[in-house]
Each structure stands twice: as structure tokens, then as C-alpha cells.
């Protein structure tokens with residue numbers, strides 16, 4: 001068995017495609033360091049400049065009103081709940097301006113599925129942001145929002161995607177994927193669209209020319225085989241479209257929701273997933289490690305398990321933090337984490353172009369204004 005795992009790791013490190021069964025074998029049985037080394041070999045071949053990236057962006061959660069009631073979600077409020085809110089367009093614009101002033105290049109609009117918000121509201125928000133900040137990239141919404149808008153406004157998915165794109169949407173965020181496999185998805189989000197529908201919307205978007213990322217929320221009770229099946233479902237679509245720019249796994253946060261008590265994925269499971277994802281996704285360019293849900297030390301370690309990106313400074317985040325993610329960071333710290341991992345830090349844009357390469361530590365920015373704000377600080381102002 002050890003020899004077959006060794007030869008499988010060597011083959012995967014050489015860039016040969018691995019099957020779902022092989023990915024499961026590596027995920028469950030490969031020695032941790034050998035698994036990480038194979039994934040790091042693949043990463044180094046893709047990015048021989050040894051650069052690891054981060055982005056400055058802001059998540060703007062425009063409403064917490066939601067009819068989908070996912071069991072893992074601590075953020076939403078049912079329609080008519082006294083704590084429900086929806087930001088006016090002016091407030092969304094104010095937050096965008098604040099983000100631009102702090103150097104953000106990207107906005108992620110993410111929110112609940114409010115029955116009050118149809119396609120016209122989204123078009124108004126997107127076009128208002130683009131009019132005020134033409135250079136700001138709107139990497140926002142996602143397949144779940146498309147399904148919701150289609151239902152609310154009586155439109156098909158392609159029409160919703162075309163209208164959002166025409167209003168200013170640049171690309172879809174990968175949120176809402178959670179776990180795409182039917183059994184665990186139904187257990188944690190029975191009212192959400194199926195995994196097949198999530199993929200169908202993304203495939204439609206890619207064919208229209210709207211690219212996206214793909215995510216995975218680990219640790220809500222899925223089996224190891226279901227974890228690998230989630231990867232397989234995404235890889236199959238990517239084979240047909242090439243529209244997923246990045247894969248972003250993160251760990252479920254267990255506080256303040258109806259799944260409380262379920263086990264989170266452990267740090268080692270997370271690192272193994274990062275490594276297997278790098279080996280499995282021979283067709284997805286980028287792999288993002290999460291410091292937000294797993295902590296900065298694990299985030300830094302992902303850079304040795306195949307990740308080439310640490311994601312966002314998170315000028316604002318309310319959804320994952322509502323469920324217990326307490327980790328905060330800032331630009332200086334992310335640069336230092338990347339440098340500490342022996343890599344060259346670079347700020348990137350949404351398309352992974354390097355905006356600033358921090359080649360010389362002596363020139364590292366010391367900018368304590370560019371740091372994370374989560375629920376405790378942001379919700380006071382909603």
C-alpha cells in the first residue's frame with residue numbers, strides 16, 4: 001500500500017491527473033508531509049516565481065433578510081424579523097468609497113435571499129457602484145443569488161446573469177457551494193438550490209463569459225468520500241468551461257446556528273484537503289488558503305501544501321464571523337505571514353495580476369488602517 005501511495009504521489013506531483021478514488025486514497029492515507037510536498041511541487045511548477053498573493057477587498061453584506069434558512073448560518077434573519085436589515089444604496093456606496101480609500105480593488109456583495117429584492121434592485125446597486133467607482137471590480141453575488149433572483153423576478157438563469165453582467169457585475173463569487181453532494185447539502189441547507197443547480201448556474205455563467213471561483217465549506221458532517229466527490233463535481237464542470245479561477249476551501253464555523261455541536265474539520269484535515277485539491281485540480285489555476293476560519297498559522301502552512309494565495313485582508317466580513325470566526329488580520333501581517341513561509345508576497349487583483357510585488361522587506365507597507373472588521377464592529381453601524 002505504501003509503495004502504491006508513493007508512486008501515486010510521484011505521478012500526481014509530475015502533473016498527471018488523479019481519479020476520485022486515488023484522491024480519496026491520498027486524502028485518507030498518504031503521509032502528511034509527503035502529501036504536502038507533492039502538492040508544493042505542483043504549485044512550484046505553476047508559480048516558479050515563488051510569489052504568494054493576497055488581495056485588498058471588502059465584503060459588503062447588503063441584507064441579512066433571507067428565506068433560505070441554511071442550518072449552518074448565523075447571519076440571516078427571516079423576513080419580518082425585528083433584527084432584519086437591508087442597506088440603502090447610498091450606504092453601500094459609502095462603504096465602497098471607504099474601501100477604495102483604503103486601497104481595495106474588489107468588492108464582494110454578499111447577502112441573504114430577501115423576497116423584497118428583485119433583479120431591478122441588484123441592477124441599481126451594481127450600476128451605481130460602477131458609476132461612482134469604474135475601476136472597482138465587482139466580484140460579487142453567486143449561483144445562489146442567481147437562483148433567488150430568477151425565482152423572485154420570474155426570469156431564467158441566463159437572463160439574470162446577462163442583466164447582472166450588463167449592470168456591472170464582473171465575476172461571480174464562489175459562495176453558496178457549501179458542499180455540493182446531495183446528502184450532506186440537504187442535511188445542512190434543505191431549502192437551498194441543489195448542488196447540481198449551483199453547478200448548472202456556474203456553467204451557464206462561464207459560457208456567457210462571467211467567470212467565478214468555487215468554494216468548499218468543510219466540516220458539517222460529510223464523509224471523506226463526499227469531500228472528494230465535491231471536488232469531482234467542480235472538476236467536471238471546469239473540464240467543460242475553464243471558468244473557475246480559483247478553488248477556496250474553508251472550515252465550517254459552529255457558533256450561533258442550528259448545527260451547533262457538529263465537529264469542525266480539524267487543521268490537519270484542512271491541510272490535507274488543500275494538498276489533495278492542488279493535486280486533483282489540474283484544471284484550476286489558483287488555490288486559496290483560509291486564515292479567516294482556520295487561523296493565521298494554518299493559513300501560513302497552506303502555502304507549503306499547495307496554496308498560492310491567502311485571499312483577502314477582509315476590510316469587512318459579517319457572515320462567517322457571525323458563526324464564530326474570530327481571526328483578524330491586516331495587510332502588514334498577511335505580508336509577514338507570506339514572507340515567513342519563505343515566499344515573496346504580492347498584492348493581486350481579481351484576475352490574479354500582481355498589483356504590487358513586495359520584493360524587498362525594507363519596503364513593506366506598515367499600514368494599520370488596512371485591517372479586518374467583523375460583525376462586532378460593523379453591525380453596530382447597520
Ligand code: SF4
Pocket residue numbers: 066067068069070073074075076111112113144
Ligand atoms: S448562508 Fe446565505 S442563503 Fe443560507 S441562510 Fe445564510 S444568508 Fe441565507
